[in-house]
Amino acid sequence: MEGELFLLSSVIFLLPVACGCPERCHCHSPSNAVDCSRQGLAEIPSDLPPQTLTLHLQDNQIHQLPTAAFKSVPQLTTLNLYNNSLSNLTPGVFHGLQHLRVLNLTQNSLHFLESRLFHSLPQLRELDLSSNNISHLPASLGEPWENLTVLAIQQNRLRQLDRALLESMPRMKRLFLKDNLWKCNCHLLSLKLWLETFVYKGGITDSVICVSPDTWKGKDLLEIPHELYHPCPFPSLHLQSSQVPQGAAPRAVPRLSNSHSTGERDHRECEVKPKPRPANLRHAVATTVITGVVCGVVCLMMLAAAIYGCTYAAITAQYHGGRLAQANKPTKTEGKELSDSSLA
Ligand SMILES: *[C@@H]1O[C@H](CO)[C@@H](O)[C@H](O)[C@H]1NC(C)=O
Ligand SMILES: *[C@@H]1O[C@H](CO)[C@@H](O)[C@H](O)[C@H]1NC(C)=O
Ligand SMILES: *[C@@H]1O[C@H](CO)[C@@H](O)[C@H](O)[C@H]1NC(C)=O
Ligand SMILES: *[C@@H]1O[C@H](CO)[C@@H](O)[C@H](O)[C@H]1NC(C)=O
Numbered sequence: 001m002e003g004e005l006f007l008l009s010s011v012i013f014l015l016p017v018a019c020g021c022p023e024r025c026h027c028h029s030p031s032n033a034v035d036c037s038r039q040g041l042a043e044i045p046s047d048l049p050p051q052t053l054t055l056h057l058q059d060n061q062i063h064q065l066p067t068a069a070f071k072s073v074p075q076l077t078t079l080n081l082y083n084n085s086l087s088n089l090t091p092g093v094f095h096g097l098q099h100l101r102v103l104n105l106t107q108n109s110l111h112f113l114e115s116r117l118f119h120s121l122p123q124l125r126e127l128d129l130s131s132n133n134i135s136h137l138p139a140s141l142g143e144p145w146e147n148l149t150v151l152a153i154q155q156n157r158l159r160q161l162d163r164a165l166l167e168s169m170p171r172m173k174r175l176f177l178k179d180n181l182w183k184c185n186c187h188l189l190s191l192k193l194w195l196e197t198f199v200y201k202g203g204i205t206d207s208v209i210c211v212s213p214d215t216w217k218g219k220d221l222l223e224i225p226h227e228l229y230h231p232c233p234f235p236s237l238h239l240q241s242s243q244v245p246q247g248a249a250p251r252a253v254p255r256l257s258n259s260h261s262t263g264e265r266d267h268r269e270c271e272v273k274p275k276p277r278p279a280n281l282r283h284a285v286a287t288t289v290i291t292g293v294v295c296g297v298v299c300l301m302m303l304a305a306a307i308y309g310c311t312y313a314a315i316t317a318q319y320h321g322g323r324l325a326q327a328n329k330p331t332k333t334e335g336k337e338l339s340d341s342s343l344a
Pocket of ligand 2: 108109132133
């Protein structure tokens with residue numbers, strides 16, 4: 001026991017000297033871990049060993065990270081930025097971290113994430129964004145997210161979540177969503193449906209407790225009966241985003257812009273929504289009207305033609321009748337004359 005303690009203390013005291021460890025950090029050579037936690041750091045140390053695999057920067061006061069902040073440690077697999085003061089992340093901040101598997105950003109002050117922010121992290125498996133101030137997540141955060149299995153976004157200010165984002169993470173195993181400002185209107189139906197499939201397939205999640213509208217406040221999204229979502233534009237949500245019919249998109253967009261209106265109003269909007277049928281009906285009515293008009297015109301023309309034909313026939317018959325009565329008497333030459341005049 002004493003020997004182990006001695007070994008440990010000698011490792012702790014000798015290593016910083018041995019491998020050029022940053023001044024306020026502890027470096028553990030065998031595991032290539034660098035611990036710079038609780039040092040009151042305002043920025044990341046500049047002289048990190050290039051072979052670093054794990055970097056602990058938690059419990060500091062880092063406000064800002066420059067573009068490609070970790071380019072000196074390209075082998076990094078775990079980066080812990082828990083409990084810092086980051087309020088935004090520069091695009092390209094994680095550039096070059098091809099091997100990063102775990103990124104912990106919990107307990108910062110992030111309120112916004114750039115689309116494709118994690119684009120340069122193809123190996124990412126665990127992303128912790130919990131306990132921030134995020135009110136919106138873009139539809140795409142990273143291009144290849146095939147390896148992401150853990151996503152924690154609990155304790156933020158999210159009202160809704162884009163289904164496209166969830167669909168970009170097919171290997172998701174654990175998803176943490178609780179303690180957000182979930183607004184359980186039509187927009188959240190896609191999340192509900194996605195979660196039902198996710199849980200059915202064995203995925204682990206916590207609860208999505210509605211904060212608004214008032215009718216569903218405090219209720220778990222997964223426990224709201226499907227019937228109550230019937231007024232929502234259902235069909236487009238059952239399909240993959242690529243299969244959504246073109247006509248369905250414009251109907252969904254205007255309601256998105258209403259996300260800051262009161263819950264009650266939104267709930268009403270949810271119910272009083274144009275159904276797809278009237279458009280078809282209007283189309284059908286137009287077709288009927290046009291057909292009717294065309295038929296009417298044709299009928300009128302036929303009638304006119306018939307009247308004209310009958311009148312003409314009657315007049316001709318009358319004329320012929322007169323001529324025939326006369327022709328009964330005259331000679332052959334006059335008959336020839338008649339046929340000549342009728343030809344003229
Ligand atoms: C966060 O870090 C500060 C030091 O920057 C520390 O005083 C505080 O206890 C930490 N908070 C938690 C919850 O660990
Ligand atoms: C989050 O935002 C709210 C208001 O938008 C603010 O009161 C709160 O201090 C913020 N929290 C953090 C951790 O920045
Ligand atoms: C996912 O991880 C595997 C194994 O580490 C790796 O081979 C693959 O390239 C990763 N996926 C992407 C999109 O990088
Ligand atoms: C991030 O760090 C916090 C605090 O240490 C921890 O509770 C959490 O599990 C970590 N998240 C991940 C994904 O490792």
